[in-house]
Amino acid sequence: MGKVLIIGAGGVGTVVVNKVAQNPDIFTEVVLASRTKSKCDAIVEAIGDKRIKTAQVDADNVDELVKLFNEHKPDIVINVALPYQDLTIMDACLACGVNYLDTANYEPVDEAKFEYKWQWAYQDRFREAGLTAILGCGFDPGVSGIYTAYAAKHHFKEMQYLDIVDCNAGDHGKAFATNFNPEINIREVTQKGKYFENGKWIYTEPHEIHKPLTYPNIGAKESYLIYHEELESLVKNFPTLKRARFWMTFGQEYLTHLRVIQNIGMARIDPIIYNGVEIVPIQFLKAVLPDPGELGQNYTGETSIGCRIRGIGKDGKELTYYIYNNCSHHEAFLETGAQGVSYTTGVPAMIGAMMFLKGLWKKPGVFNVEEFDPDPFMEQLNKQGLPWHEVFNQDLEL
Numbered sequence: 001m002g003k004v005l006i007i008g009a010g011g012v013g014t015v016v017v018n019k020v021a022q023n024p025d026i027f028t029e030v031v032l033a034s035r036t037k038s039k040c041d042a043i044v045e046a047i048g049d050k051r052i053k054t055a056q057v058d059a060d061n062v063d064e065l066v067k068l069f070n071e072h073k074p075d076i077v078i079n080v081a082l083p084y085q086d087l088t089i090m091d092a093c094l095a096c097g098v099n100y101l102d103t104a105n106y107e108p109v110d111e112a113k114f115e116y117k118w119q120w121a122y123q124d125r126f127r128e129a130g131l132t133a134i135l136g137c138g139f140d141p142g143v144s145g146i147y148t149a150y151a152a153k154h155h156f157k158e159m160q161y162l163d164i165v166d167c168n169a170g171d172h173g174k175a176f177a178t179n180f181n182p183e184i185n186i187r188e189v190t191q192k193g194k195y196f197e198n199g200k201w202i203y204t205e206p207h208e209i210h211k212p213l214t215y216p217n218i219g220a221k222e223s224y225l226i227y228h229e230e231l232e233s234l235v236k237n238f239p240t241l242k243r244a245r246f247w248m249t250f251g252q253e254y255l256t257h258l259r260v261i262q263n264i265g266m267a268r269i270d271p272i273i274y275n276g277v278e279i280v281p282i283q284f285l286k287a288v289l290p291d292p293g294e295l296g297q298n299y300t301g302e303t304s305i306g307c308r309i310r311g312i313g314k315d316g317k318e319l320t321y322y323i324y325n326n327c328s329h330h331e332a333f334l335e336t337g338a339q340g341v342s343y344t345t346g347v348p349a350m351i352g353a354m355m356f357l358k359g360l361w362k363k364p365g366v367f368n369v370e371e372f373d374p375d376p377f378m379e380q381l382n383k384q385g386l387p388w389h390e391v392f393n394q395d396l397e398l
């Protein structure tokens with residue numbers, strides 16, 4: 001059906017390649033490219049699919065990307081490198097007539113912003129070129145937006161309150177490790193909290209607001225209000241929302257490590273001079289922390305991510321609705337060699353590319369996932385390893 005180029009050979013890239021290989025009728029040709037080609041070769045070797053080609057590319061460099069795209073002529077690029085590379089890859093897509101999908105919004109290297117403005121600015125160029133760009137197609141952002149679109153389409157006349165709840169009740173046995181790229185993860189969780197209420201953004205100190213929330217099959221876990229990028233597009237695309245918030249669970253041990261890392265300056269994203277060489281402390285820290293892609297082996301427990309929504313149902317009555325997926329780290333590892341957080345990101349990225357190649361999510365311009373029809377995507381979630389469950393009219397605790 002189509003040719004896909006995957007950029008990035010980390011934890012998420014590993015899952016994307018595995019899932020693309022499991023769907024050979026859709027992804028008839030596959031190329032995996034990243035900064036370190038040996039990592040691409042190791043992933044392909046583990047899968048044992050001789051159809052998959054590998055390549056080296058520095059995705060910060062548009063000329064290198066253009067050369068790669070012209071050589072392989074993919075229909076769509078799945079960008080699972082880092083958020084710093086989003087714009088260069090989008091530029092190369094425009095130069096070569098290639099469609100685009102990613103799982104995280106563009107981030108400037110020296111500012112932690114988590115805003116879509118840079119990528120939304122590509123709207124006219126993608127539309128005029130007749131190309132589709134699908135933004136934020138992991139789990140959160142990604143499935144969180146698709147769940148919300150599904151709820152709006154099938155259950156609600158008016159959605160009023162949205163809480164995205166993200167619990168990782170897994171144990172990887174390390175004193176401290178992050179579940180995806182440490183640099184991006186630490187930037188995300190140490191920034192100020194922010195949520196949307198009555199048309200305004202309300203700011204909080206980091207981790208200031210927290211409460212125990214009960215997760216299916218897991219129980220109660222302390223959950224912290226943090227800012228997450230999909231809130232920006234969801235409140236724009238669902239203007240009836242009076243309030244939208246994002247909650248994530250953290251263990252006490254994780255928070256203590258994080259506080260120390262911040263207090264000693266290791267979370268800094270601005271360059272410092274060390275022995276005459278410019279280094280960025282958080283990038284150095286990444287080099288000494290466990291590789292998230294390697295955590296899978298002994299990872300036990302599961303993740304539970306979902307949307308809790310309150311509003312007026314299609315029948316005109318008050319409705320509370322909870323839709324979620326639970327994902328076992330161990331089962332994800334057995335299937336792909338990667339842990340649950342990489343799995344819950346990589347599977348939706350593959351499904352998004354499948355939606356595009358099937359012509360179901362194809363329209364010129366730059367779009368967040370909730371702007372497409374959620375139904376065919378939801379159907380694939382059940383088939384591709386991330387089944388979802390719905391609960392109606394239960395206390396949402398929020």
Ligand code: NDP
Nearest residue numbers: 008009010011012035036059081104138139140141180181
């Ligand atoms: P990793 O750090 O494990 O992997 C990133 C990969 O990108 C590495 O292979 C790295 O190469 C490669 N890379 C980095 N810079 C470049 C470059 N300049 N050129 C080419 N390749 C490059 O990250 P993850 O796999 O954990 O995360 C991947 C993406 O997924 C991130 O953007 C992250 O924010 C996003 N994410 C999204 C989630 C969601 O639910 N939406 C959840 C989790 C992650 P090398 O091996 O040489 O370092």
